[in-house]
Amino acid sequence: MKTQKIYTISVFSENRIGLLNKLTALFSRRRLNIESITISETERKGISRHTITILSDQEVVENLVKQIRKIIEVFVVYGYENKDLVISETALFKVSTQNLELGSSLHEVLHKIESKIMMLEEQYVIVEKTGTEVEIMDAYAELKPFGIIEFVRSGRVALEKNMKSITAYLPEFELNTIN
């Protein structure tokens, strides 16, 4: 077995019905499990950015990226290792405020994990934590003693560490936006 690690695949595509299925079918056909996926429209109307993470090896990722490029609605695709990227995720924690013994220290913990309070109720608080997967799981461990009622994590978002911009990725599209 080749050494596996997390790769991030960034796909820019048309924002269109069915495109996600075409994309994920290329992963499932190769028995690749998608660890996380984040999709949203970019600053350019009609273009979506998909950030997909998989656990795999270099060769598989290289071939996969080339196969994704063959989807007609896809503009560009890049495969990255973690070191190429600035990575972030967002998590929301619904934490109980009922644990009186620890009640006083909750504030300190929230400060320590650099989270933001989104909602404050008598019985619970919803806090937001943004950071890497590791930072979020550290926050989870810190908050666990208070009683986590509910927890949700977004998929990864990531940007490449260089001066390239999305418009640099999509020069051809610029020319054709008229139609």
Place this chain on the structure above:
Amino acid sequence: MKITETLNTTKNKAAQGAGSEQAITGAEAIMRCLVEEGTETIFGYPGGAIMPVYDALYDYMDRINHILVRHEQGAAHAAQGYARVSGKAGVCLVTSGPGATNLVTGIADALMDSTPMICIVGQVKDTLLGTDAFQEADVMNITSPITKWNFQITRADEIPEVMAKAYYIATSGRPGPVFIDVTKNAQQDKMTKPFVYKKCKQLANYHPRLVPKPDQVSEAAKLINAAKKPYLFVGHGVLIAKAEEELMTFAEKSGIPVASTLLGLSAFPVDHPLYVGMLGMHGNYGSNVLINEADLIIALGMRFDDRVTGELSKFAINAKIVHIDIDPAEINKIVKADAPVVGDAKEAVKALLPLVDKKEHTAWLNQFKELNKLEYEKVIKAEILPHADGAITMGEVINLLSEKTKGTATIIADVGQHQMISARYYNFAQTDGWVTSGGMGTMGFALPAAFGVKVAKPKREAIAVIGDGCFQMTIQELGTIAQSKLPVKIIILNNNYLGMVRQWQELFFNNRYSFVELQNPDFVAISKGFGIFGEKVATREELEGALERMLESDVPYLLDVTVLKQHNVFPMIASGSGVSEMRLE
């Protein structure tokens, strides 16, 4: 009287104006698109959700020839046959639900074998989508992984642009099937704007590279000029790019031995001194064994299918690889390329030609000839010139057919032993002489593909070579052939077995013949029932005369040839073996 006439004239003018200026229905727009793209023949089958288009077709019968198949799979394979020899997109027209799902095998086959095809498919009206309506199937998701592109049209106005895109995508770059799902309302509704057709020439996000990068070409040329034992593999890409002439010039200048993949057959004449044989599991002996002696392999428009490489770790062990392909995703997919060249085969060879040295590789070439002589002695002789009192062999039939047609027919072979034998023993002298289902290995492909070929090339002799198993998978298309009066010739190589599976059961499953023997109907009687003349050939004495009568016929003609019942195709690279472990017996 006079007044009435004037009135009529005005009316007629108004009617004409409506045709060209004013709104037409989506269904008619589809017809107009076909005409604009120069599609003369389509293959189809009507049904509920495509009826508006069939109604529009009624007015276009003078411009569009529609061939009514007997099963939608037949339409798909016919369109493939048409596309494979014409280079134009083959078009199918079918209804929703089962009509669409019956195309699936053909679509998958077309994707595997890079065949331009456009499937225009009816769908329930948009308001019914997702409600389990009658004959509704989620064909967009079904066909996503097996098409180059698919699109669902829900408004009549979308039709011209989407159709133009469909033709462009299907036929450009690495060709492939495109699936267009048209909801019934989009067919029935009038367009809200005048029909204007603009052929698609480029797309924002799809840029097939035709002309290769010069640095890739010069890197490849460097390796070619340095090689002592270079070896050229010719694939389907050469036929698709129509690069046969360039290939010939290149081969003759460089003096490099040429072998062909199954789908590359007929791109290079078999009797050329540089031709050393077919690659792959049942290819020629020298052409396979010497892959491991070559110090350079130039793969031109082929994709290193596992049936070509055999066990990958034992493939091309001493060779550097120049891989020329239009699809960048093929580079390094199976075999790592030392010098990848992404581009169209024709453009790539043209670019390489001035850079390669004029050379001869006589000693190297002779190595192939020696091994092929051995193959002749051990295998071929007995196959094409069998013992006079034994049964007819498949190779004997194909060899005789090859002689009678001087290698100039187009052979459309199905899948199995008869396919390998046809590939091995027909001496292809002309390009587009071979159509078969390579990547998918779809049984039942040949009969419908054969009339597709005949439509595209009416002057070519189109001969379907079919096994008795395959024949029964799409036998109903005899009806299409009869009704369309397409003079297709059909040879059934009949051993009452699923021969290739039986061969494997004999060689690798200890003679345990599990469900491979067939109780066949009387094919000649069936053929006659369809109105197609047929002859049974049971003895050697009857063979030559029957072949001659078949070839002389200007109407469809079927020969049911009884061949040796238990016979194996050799040489063979067994599953898991390397190319140099090819068995002669």
